[in-house]
Amino acid sequence: xxxxTPAPDDTVSTDRIEKRxxxxxxxxxxxxxLTNADEFGTWFRVKxxxxxTAGTSVRGxxxxxxxxxxxxxxxxxxxxxxxxxxxxxxxxxxxxxxxxSAEPTTLVEFKLENTVGGTALTIVESGFDRIPxxxxxxxxxxxxxxxxxxxxxxxxxxE
Amino acid sequence: MSSKGSAAPLFAxxxxxxxxxxxxxxxxxxxxxxxxxxxxxxxxxxAITRHLYALGRVGLVHHARRGRERVWxxxxxxxxxxxxxxxxxxxxxxxxxxxxxxxxxx
Numbered sequence: 001x002x003x004x005t006p007a008p009d010d011t012v013s014t015d016r017i018e019k020r021x022x023x024x025x026x027x028x029x030x031x032x033x034l035t036n037a038d039e040f041g042t043w044f045r046v047k048x049x050x051x052x053t054a055g056t057s058v059r060g061x062x063x064x065x066x067x068x069x070x071x072x073x074x075x076x077x078x079x080x081x082x083x084x085x086x087x088x089x090x091x092x093x094x095x096x097x098x099x100x101s102a103e104p105t106t107l108v109e110f111k112l113e114n115t116v117g118g119t120a121l122t123i124v125e126s127g128f129d130r131i132p133x134x135x136x137x138x139x140x141x142x143x144x145x146x147x148x149x150x151x152x153x154x155x156x157x158x159e
Numbered sequence: 160m161s162s163k164g165s166a167a168p169l170f171a172x173x174x175x176x177x178x179x180x181x182x183x184x185x186x187x188x189x190x191x192x193x194x195x196x197x198x199x200x201x202x203x204x205x206a207i208t209r210h211l212y213a214l215g216r217v218g219l220v221h222h223a224r225r226g227r228e229r230v231w232x233x234x235x236x237x238x239x240x241x242x243x244x245x246x247x248x249x250x251x252x253x254x255x256x257x258x259x260x261x262x263x264x265x
Contacts, residue, residue, distance in 0.1 A: 017249045021256050025263040033263045043262040044255055091248055121259075123252060 016126035024118040031082045034110050052076050052085075075105065085110045091125065177202055178210050182233065185220065190232035192225075 023030055033039045037048040037058060048060035057075045061068055074087040088105035106127040113120040181196055197207045211231050214220045222231045 017252060019249075019252050019256055021260065023260055023263055029263050030259075033259060039262070043258040045258070121256075123256065125248070125252065 016124055016128065018125075019123045020120065021123075022115055022118055022120050027082055027112055027114055027119045030112060030119045030121060031085075034112075035079060035085050046072050048072075048074075052079065052087075054079050077107070083112055088127075091128070175210065175213075177206070178214055181207070181210055181214065181231075182219065185231060185233045190223065190225065190230035192228045192230050196231065 033043060035052050037051050040046075040052070041048045041060060041063070045064045046060045046062050048058050050056075050058045052058060052074075054076050057073055059071055059073045062070045062072060072089060074089050077086040077088060079085055086107060086109040088107050090100040090103060091106045104127065106125050109122075109124045109126075111122040111124075113122075177200070180200065184196055185191060193204050193207055193211070196211070197204045200207065202210075211220060211222070215222070215231075218234055220231050220233055222229050224230075
């Protein structure tokens with residue numbers, strides 16, 4: 001089971017998703033699975049055309065049954081061997097009819113650490129607050145009591 | 160990714176500052192007439208009406224008669240669906256992380 005680490009501060013969580021899991025595998029193995037484009041594509045289920053190189057983009061079609069019509073594009077940001085790997089993308093740009101290229105991207109980061117029994121992997125996706133549509137959706141993430149206040153904040157933000 | 164199909168048009172409908180202001184006003188004190196919703200916006204009633212219908216098409220708002228007036232209000236249930244967007248993305252990362260685990264732990 002994936003271990004979910006709650007964001008340290010709730011106000012931060014509107015902008016980011018964070019997951020931390022411990023994998024029973026050597027760090028070198030995990031690193032290769034993350035940064036070799038073929039290996040990444042195997043577990044992520046995307047057929048990437050090209051290797052991961054910082055500063056370049058790699059595209060590929062999803063290989064998840066039913067979603068083969070969707071193309072992902074990863075803009076590789078940083079590759080710090082066996083420590084840190086990051087890319088930008090359009091988070092679940094799910095409508096093939098929509099051109100997402102003008103919208104802001106989110107940053108996906110993978111951080112590796114040695115831990116007892118294997119490798120600790122932290123996955124962070126951040127920047128949702130920069131994405132108007134997701135921000136709007138996130139603003140509605142609340143119970144009835146908080147809802148009105150959040151909408152007002154939202155309205156204030158866009159005014 | 161199961162409910163992705165219904166989310167995209169919803170977010171498209173929300174991608175406009177005037178529409179967000181309308182939702183904000185309805186949230187603070189709906190139902191409201193178009194006259195009330197237009198006040199202080201600097202936007203014509205016709206434009207406000209168009210935005211309300213755009214929000215209505217994706218089920219975010221609805222209108223009803225109140226006396227001689229037509230009033231608009233929020234559909235909170237529909238907004239509940241919007242709020243699950245990030246939850247879905249988080250769940251997709253859970254799935255991806257488990258596929259990674261199966262891949263590297265073999």
